[in-house]
Amino acid sequence: xxxxxxxxxxxxxxxxxxxxKRVPARAGLDVINxxxxxxxxxxxxxxxxxxxxxxxxxxxxxxxWASLPARERGKRVAAAARAVAEHAELIAQVLARETxxxxxxxxxxxxxxxxxxxxxxxxxxxxxxxxxVPYNPRMLTMTTREPLGVVAAIVxxxxxxxxxxxxxxxxxxxxxxxxVKSSEEAPFATFLMAEIMMAHLPAGVLNIVxxxxxxxxxxxxxxxxxxxxxxxxxxxxGETIYKVGAARIIPVSLELGGKSPMIICEDADLDKAxxxxxxxxxxxxxxxxxxxxxxxxxxxxxxxxFMDQLGDALNRLVIGDPLDEATDIGTIINAxxxxxxxxxxxxxxxxxxxxxxxxxxxxQDAGLSPDLFLQPTILTGLPDDHPCVMEEIFGPVAVVQGWxxxxxxxxxxxxxxxxxxxxxxxxSLQTALDSTSRLDAGYVQVNQNLxxxxxxxxxxxxxxxxxxxxxxxxxxxxxxxxxxxxxN
Ligand code: NAD
Numbered sequence: 001x002x003x004x005x006x007x008x009x010x011x012x013x014x015x016x017x018x019x020x021k022r023v024p025a026r027a028g029l030d031v032i033n034x035x036x037x038x039x040x041x042x043x044x045x046x047x048x049x050x051x052x053x054x055x056x057x058x059x060x061x062x063x064x065w066a067s068l069p070a071r072e073r074g075k076r077v078a079a080a081a082r083a084v085a086e087h088a089e090l091i092a093q094v095l096a097r098e099t100x101x102x103x104x105x106x107x108x109x110x111x112x113x114x115x116x117x118x119x120x121x122x123x124x125x126x127x128x129x130x131x132x133v134p135y136n137p138r139m140l141t142m143t144t145r146e147p148l149g150v151v152a153a154i155v156x157x158x159x160x161x162x163x164x165x166x167x168x169x170x171x172x173x174x175x176x177x178x179x180v181k182s183s184e185e186a187p188f189a190t191f192l193m194a195e196i197m198m199a200h201l202p203a204g205v206l207n208i209v210x211x212x213x214x215x216x217x218x219x220x221x222x223x224x225x226x227x228x229x230x231x232x233x234x235x236x237x238g239e240t241i242y243k244v245g246a247a248r249i250i251p252v253s254l255e256l257g258g259k260s261p262m263i264i265c266e267d268a269d270l271d272k273a274x275x276x277x278x279x280x281x282x283x284x285x286x287x288x289x290x291x292x293x294x295x296x297x298x299x300x301x302x303x304x305x306f307m308d309q310l311g312d313a314l315n316r317l318v319i320g321d322p323l324d325e326a327t328d329i330g331t332i333i334n335a336x337x338x339x340x341x342x343x344x345x346x347x348x349x350x351x352x353x354x355x356x357x358x359x360x361x362x363x364q365d366a367g368l369s370p371d372l373f374l375q376p377t378i379l380t381g382l383p384d385d386h387p388c389v390m391e392e393i394f395g396p397v398a399v400v401q402g403w404x405x406x407x408x409x410x411x412x413x414x415x416x417x418x419x420x421x422x423x424x425x426x427x428s429l430q431t432a433l434d435s436t437s438r439l440d441a442g443y444v445q446v447n448q449n450l451x452x453x454x455x456x457x458x459x460x461x462x463x464x465x466x467x468x469x470x471x472x473x474x475x476x477x478x479x480x481x482x483x484x485x486x487x488n
Contacts, residue, residue: 034330065175151178173475264302
């Protein structure tokens with residue numbers, strides 16, 4: 001294993017990980033450090049043929065992997081997870097360089113969570129149980145859990161390692177083999193983590209191909225030997241992938257976008273709610289989070305102190321070099337994403353009655369590319385159906401709206417086509433029970449915003465996706481199939 005980030009970028013120059021080896025690709029693509037604008041390295045730009053090679057390797061390895069006792073597979077995945085934790089600092093340093101996320105507030109935590117998720121799944125081998133069914137006392141009727149075969153796992157750039165772990169951990173423990181398509185924006189930390197894991201896994205059970213979605217991603221999802229697709233990314237690509245799965249009638253899990261509401265009630269603990277707004281909005285990740293609490297509905301009686309306290313807290317966050325230990329907030333991933341965010345904010349700026357408030361100070365360091373650092377931004381006074389209120393911006397931009405009518409705020413919270421997460425801030429058990437039962441979201445919390453727990457299932461309603469990740473339930477439902485056996 002390499003010891004410095006620069007060595008990592010060189011080691012994985014234009015290669016895929018196939019059958020336990022680094023296999024040179026025929027073409028490459030530049031990976032840019034968003035904080036400096038400089039090229040970090042070249043990753044593989046795999047074509048359909050190279051992608052098929054990874055699927056062949058996964059298919060060849062799967063039967064033997066599935067024939068191991070489930071607990072043994074679990075032990076190997078857990079050992080692989082511990083190896084990741086041992087190399088956490090190097091992986092985090094690579095991740096910070098390719099994603100622009102701050103090393104201290106984001107990247108170290110991401111590696112730790114990824115390792116934790118895989119270790120959790122490593123302990124679940126013996127939970128791959130079926131049932132006996134009381135069908136007829138003179139017959140033995142039972143169900144068993146079988147692996148699906150080769151799983152295609154596609155991850156985005158915003159939290160690539162955690163999303164990798166949520167797919168690869170349960171898929172492997174359940175006896176599948178996996179081909180991961182890494183994000184072309186941020187592939188290197190994924191390659192490093194996977195290669196570290198391979199020291200504990202048989203060749204071929206975990207393969208990584210990198211490339212564009214249009215070529216490599218399409219070749220992967222459409223391949224006849226893929227038995228399951230698990231995808232995290234944008235709604236548009238999710239829709240395309242769902243159709244690809246439908247054409248072959250294979251299961252597809254989708255974790256897509258969100259526009260998660262946060263409802264702060266009159267009786268909320270204000271300090272807690274302000275801290276929750278900052279962590280829920282994922283400002284330290286520049287708001288590039290599917291679960292970002294990007295619509296904050298504050299009771300009219302609290303809106304003035306809420307805005308004051310939120311502004312003070314946001315002004316204290318340091319925007320700067322992702323590798324600097326003092327930095328809280330790094331960069332947007334690329335210029336395209338930054339332009340999209342700026343266009344949304346410009347749309348708010350020209351809306352009558354709306355206010356755009358920016359917080360914090362942009363870094364002036366000569367070595368940093370100025371365009372991809374954005375200030376945390378709060379929008380107020382927007383109409384309820386404004387694009388900034390209804391659509392995922394995927395940037396450090398939250399909408400704050402006042403409310404006084406409880407029924408109306410619940411209906412506003414449910415008014416987008418998303419349904420990933422929601423939170424309610426109240427001291428009343430009655431409000432908590434009522435609102436959580438009525439909010440249309442897959443992950444609803446009271447007095448906190450999302451902290452991923454490997455044992456708690458997570459996934460969206462509506463156009464936020466299909467299926468769950470994390471938890472035993474997700475492993476059983478999404479990475480196994482149930483067989484009924486009747487013995488007369
Ligand atoms: P994206 O959809 O552009 O890309 C995601 C991945 O899909 C990349 O690896 C990309 O190469 C690949 N891809 C693109 N086209 C493909 C195709 N036709 N076939 C197969 N693969 C293809 O998303 P992104 O910009 O990388 O990530 C941001 C999006 O991800 C946001 O919308 C965000 O909400 C979502 N997201 C969701 C969750 C969740 O858990 N619900 C978590 C993180 C991010």
